[in-house]
Amino acid sequence: MRKGFRIIKFKKNKPIFQIKDVSKSFDGRPILKKINIEIFPGEIVGLLGPNGSGKSTLYSTIIGEHQADSGKIFLKNIDISEKPIHERAKAGIGYLSQQRSVFNMSCYDNLLGVCQLSIKGSKNQIAMVEKLLDEFNLQHLRNINSSVLSGGEVRRLMMARILVNKPSLILLDEPMSALDPIVIQDIQKYILKIQSYGHSLLITDHQVRNLFDIVDRAYVLGEQSIIAKGTPSEILKSSKAIELYFGSSYNA
Ligand code: ADP
Ligand code: MG
Numbered sequence: 001m002r003k004g005f006r007i008i009k010f011k012k013n014k015p016i017f018q019i020k021d022v023s024k025s026f027d028g029r030p031i032l033k034k035i036n037i038e039i040f041p042g043e044i045v046g047l048l049g050p051n052g053s054g055k056s057t058l059y060s061t062i063i064g065e066h067q068a069d070s071g072k073i074f075l076k077n078i079d080i081s082e083k084p085i086h087e088r089a090k091a092g093i094g095y096l097s098q099q100r101s102v103f104n105m106s107c108y109d110n111l112l113g114v115c116q117l118s119i120k121g122s123k124n125q126i127a128m129v130e131k132l133l134d135e136f137n138l139q140h141l142r143n144i145n146s147s148v149l150s151g152g153e154v155r156r157l158m159m160a161r162i163l164v165n166k167p168s169l170i171l172l173d174e175p176m177s178a179l180d181p182i183v184i185q186d187i188q189k190y191i192l193k194i195q196s197y198g199h200s201l202l203i204t205d206h207q208v209r210n211l212f213d214i215v216d217r218a219y220v221l222g223e224q225s226i227i228a229k230g231t232p233s234e235i236l237k238s239s240k241a242i243e244l245y246f247g248s249s250y251n252a
Helices: 055-063 085-091 107-118 122-135 151-163 181-196 208-212 232-236 239-246
Strands: 017-026 029-039 044-048 070-075 093-096 169-172 200-205 217-222 225-230
Touching: 017 055, 029 044, 029 055, 029 200, 029 217, 029 225, 044 181, 044 208, 055 085, 055 093, 055 169, 055 200, 085 093, 093 151, 107 122, 107 151, 122 151, 151 181, 181 200, 200 208, 217 232, 217 239, 225 232, 225 239, 232 239
Parallel strands: 044 200, 044 217, 093 169, 169 200
Antiparallel strands: 017 029, 017 070, 217 225
16 A cells, blocks of 8 residues: 555644654653644544663654653643543544454444443434445444454444544554554555544554655654654754664664
């Protein structure tokens, strides 16, 4: 799956999301130091970095599971740094965790449960569930308990569920890990579909190619900081990223 000829021009003057000088440590051990990231409306931005470099920690700091030690986080120019987790979600942050996180019930009920919390009227709730089942190719799995879904199917269900709250920014933590190549291509297709609905996305993965196929820009985390940023071709030329992440024998 390649973006190929898709050329999307982003309005680069007004970021929808900004991380400014965010630092985070655990028990006195610094994990992230003065991280700066910005995302423009409708962009897919990648976050690359080796295992343990702090990608998931950055996500947990963005969603409010952990408080940053210092720095600010802005969504649509509003400072959300001090807000609790549910208010950040309400403000427009959607999050798909690295772990499988679905309720032990059918796909239909997983979606209906979330719709009941955020959409008024049972008719509207059911209409949204049916729309998401259609759009994420889940109709044939609607009555299946989500605990028995395959890796690709559960990712589709989790992505569908995120959309219920119409988030402005969606954080996907390793949505393509531990999947077969053909399923990765399928997930990439759905990520591009979500972008086409107008959402901005921040996506992590440690498989460079999987991410570079679909992102508009990316950041590389290393040594607790952002060591490279830009379009995939810019990042592949970064001597620091080659030294600390890709290795000199990496072939794009
Ligand atoms: P990545 O997602 O890039 O693989 P993580 O953000 O999961 O990396 O982890 C970065 C580092 O932070 C790791 O060394 C990990 O052990 C540590 N870490 C993550 N969460 C916690 C926590 N809640 N308490 C203490 N250390 C943590
Ligand atoms: Mg992680």
